[in-house]
Amino acid sequence: MLSAGRRVFTALARPTLRDATIPPFTRSHPAFRRLLSALAVLEQRDGKLNQGSLSAITAAQKLGGSIHAFVAGANIKPVAEEAAKVEGVEKIVAVENSAYEKGLPENYAPLLVENIKKGGYTHVIAAHTAFGKNLMPRVAALLDVQQISDATAIEDDKTFVRPIYAGNAIATVESSDPIKVVTIRGTAFPAAPVASGSAAIEEGVDPKVECPTEWVSEDLSKSDRPDLGTASRVVSGGRGLKSKEEFDRIMLPLADSLGAAVGASRAAVDSGYADNSLQVGQTGKVVAPQLYMAVGISGAIQHLAGMKDSKVIAAINKDADAPIFQVADVGLVGDLFDKVPELTEKLKKA
Numbered sequence: 001m002l003s004a005g006r007r008v009f010t011a012l013a014r015p016t017l018r019d020a021t022i023p024p025f026t027r028s029h030p031a032f033r034r035l036l037s038a039l040a041v042l043e044q045r046d047g048k049l050n051q052g053s054l055s056a057i058t059a060a061q062k063l064g065g066s067i068h069a070f071v072a073g074a075n076i077k078p079v080a081e082e083a084a085k086v087e088g089v090e091k092i093v094a095v096e097n098s099a100y101e102k103g104l105p106e107n108y109a110p111l112l113v114e115n116i117k118k119g120g121y122t123h124v125i126a127a128h129t130a131f132g133k134n135l136m137p138r139v140a141a142l143l144d145v146q147q148i149s150d151a152t153a154i155e156d157d158k159t160f161v162r163p164i165y166a167g168n169a170i171a172t173v174e175s176s177d178p179i180k181v182v183t184i185r186g187t188a189f190p191a192a193p194v195a196s197g198s199a200a201i202e203e204g205v206d207p208k209v210e211c212p213t214e215w216v217s218e219d220l221s222k223s224d225r226p227d228l229g230t231a232s233r234v235v236s237g238g239r240g241l242k243s244k245e246e247f248d249r250i251m252l253p254l255a256d257s258l259g260a261a262v263g264a265s266r267a268a269v270d271s272g273y274a275d276n277s278l279q280v281g282q283t284g285k286v287v288a289p290q291l292y293m294a295v296g297i298s299g300a301i302q303h304l305a306g307m308k309d310s311k312v313i314a315a316i317n318k319d320a321d322a323p324i325f326q327v328a329d330v331g332l333v334g335d336l337f338d339k340v341p342e343l344t345e346k347l348k349k350a
Helices: 051-061 077-083 105-119 130-143 244-258 266-270 336-349
Strands: 008-011 037-041 066-073 091-096 123-127 147-151 153-156 159-164 169-174 180-184 200-203 233-237 261-264 291-295 312-317 330-333
Touching: 037 051, 037 105, 037 130, 051 066, 051 123, 051 180, 066 077, 066 105, 077 091, 091 105, 105 130, 123 130, 130 147, 130 180, 147 159, 233 244, 244 261, 244 291, 244 336, 261 266, 312 336
Parallel strands: 008 169, 037 066, 037 123, 066 091, 091 200, 123 180, 147 180, 233 261, 233 291, 291 312, 312 330
Antiparallel strands: 153 159, 159 169
């Protein structure tokens, strides 16, 4: 059984001939790094680049080789032009086809694989989002390699660090696969800024694979508040709020007074208090804001895995023994139905 502290495990893969013929001291040599080439998979929706997916470019920069980016969908030109302005990217591979607009993995994975083979990339990197988690395992299977998931650090071109056991242990894994397929935790790699880059835009290969899946519809919750995945401040509510009406009455004014995004524990989402797009945790979104405020959240391991890297954690709970206080920097023991409205009023006045 693992102790409460973190342990580091190292998984050693069987060395390939290429690895065996390169002495360890030469792996950092500029000539070797020129052999490395990474493809960062970017996300877009309705002709707009997902800024969070630019963390894949930041991760690729850790490798030191050439960096290309890939994007596909309908009306892709403005997205490609925006991505071309990211510093350090040499080329944008773009595929204009409405069949890829929704990112369905059944046809997007074969598309990506064809372009990986054409470009001869050694690394393929995507953010560990719903899109990346849906797509990259299929890409790895088609390439007959093992995916490295949710990496939080890149030590060199074949060594990666990733959390396991809900973040209670950290594994250092080494891959000998000829192509490394990696998803990275966005909170560990800041999004690469769109600045004054001038990458070339190239039309990618489109195999036009028939898709057995049909996109029917989607129902998205829209809000003027900051995006949960990238917000610098997050307030999350838990089961202690008792109902959706109380969740909205207590949490939304608090979020507005702080200019924060709204999150929720899995218990709150399962109880119908909040939309599942707001879930923070191991099976939800992983966030690392400057301020994370947990209201009526006990602090189950599943939830802590999604927010314990936050810079400042504040907790409000009537149970002084709640596990959330073990990770909180600031704690307030009391009835949230009294304390949170009082705090909200003081924040508004301030």
